Amino acid sequence: MPQRASAFACNALISLYYVDFVRHFRSTFTMFDRVHPIPAFTDNYIWALIDTDAAEACVVDPGDAAPVLEFLVSEKLSLRCILITHHHPDHTGGLVELSNRFSAPVYGPRNPRIVGITHPLQEGDELELFGASFSVLEVPGHTLDHIAYYSTTPKQPVLYCGDTLFAAGCGRLFEGTPQQMLVSLNKLSSLPPETLVYCTHEYTLANLRFALAAEPANMALQERAEKEQQKRDQGIPTLPSNIGLELATNPFLRCENQELRERVAGQSQLSLDNATSTFAALRQWKDNF
Ligand code: ZN
Ligand code: FE
Numbered sequence: 001m002p003q004r005a006s007a008f009a010c011n012a013l014i015s016l017y018y019v020d021f022v023r024h025f026r027s028t029f030t031m032f033d034r035v036h037p038i039p040a041f042t043d044n045y046i047w048a049l050i051d052t053d054a055a056e057a058c059v060v061d062p063g064d065a066a067p068v069l070e071f072l073v074s075e076k077l078s079l080r081c082i083l084i085t086h087h088h089p090d091h092t093g094g095l096v097e098l099s100n101r102f103s104a105p106v107y108g109p110r111n112p113r114i115v116g117i118t119h120p121l122q123e124g125d126e127l128e129l130f131g132a133s134f135s136v137l138e139v140p141g142h143t144l145d146h147i148a149y150y151s152t153t154p155k156q157p158v159l160y161c162g163d164t165l166f167a168a169g170c171g172r173l174f175e176g177t178p179q180q181m182l183v184s185l186n187k188l189s190s191l192p193p194e195t196l197v198y199c200t201h202e203y204t205l206a207n208l209r210f211a212l213a214a215e216p217a218n219m220a221l222q223e224r225a226e227k228e229q230q231k232r233d234q235g236i237p238t239l240p241s242n243i244g245l246e247l248a249t250n251p252f253l254r255c256e257n258q259e260l261r262e263r264v265a266g267q268s269q270l271s272l273d274n275a276t277s278t279f280a281a282l283r284q285w286k287d288n289f
Helices: 002-010 012-025 065-075 095-102 178-189 204-214 219-233 243-249 258-268 275-287
Strands: 034-040 044-051 056-060 078-083 106-109 119-121 126-129 132-138 147-151 158-162 196-199
Touching (some): 034 065, 044 065, 056 065, 065 078, 078 095, 132 178, 178 243, 178 275, 204 219, 204 258, 204 275, 258 275
Parallel strands (some): 056 078
Antiparallel strands (some): 034 044, 126 132, 132 147, 147 158
């Protein structure tokens, strides 16, 4: 592969690492080559990372075992592992049944409330999956145990962020403070703009309606609203999104924007002089929208 060849040429250190990497994965190495959304409940997506050659999948946040089993059977795949982002039942409800049936390891937050986690994770942990290396990011706010999975190993970086960052929105603050959530969102939005964002809910159109109320003059947002509506009209998921698009159109990532801040201040009747107070008022506005 030309990319591999250039890695060898790059410098001795990288070459050594690379030889090690290839050695480690030579027997089993095939990158997951397909990511498929398995719809669950009314608006959840259970993302399946699929290694076609190995006929194996890994699923993220299986809130329900039934649609996952149906998918695995119809695609003739076995389950290699499960990733969990936070403790909510619509993300964890199917994990025990699935992990028992396939003897699959379950990676997730270090939270004893989640029954069935075999590999508890925290900030900075790395895990190898289908030859890709995933970093664990702690992103409290929606819940306190919330983590996200980020990998730069596929052709395009990918982020599995559960209910923290949504397309044109963010998760409700059930457990964390606005300050915590803003720090978490900043962590995600500082990832490379081309990073594909796999959120867990199809909330995009409702989020865009709110975003347009918050930023009616944002041209990128108007364009996006049209495009996403067309996708939904055709029954196509609006996800994955990407960080660049979110930075341009997601009001929760734009709390430094002066126009947005003035609009939120007018709505909340508060004087908002920083990103945290703007974020808090914006989130509250959305909760009652
Ligand atoms: Zn949740
Ligand atoms: Fe959820």
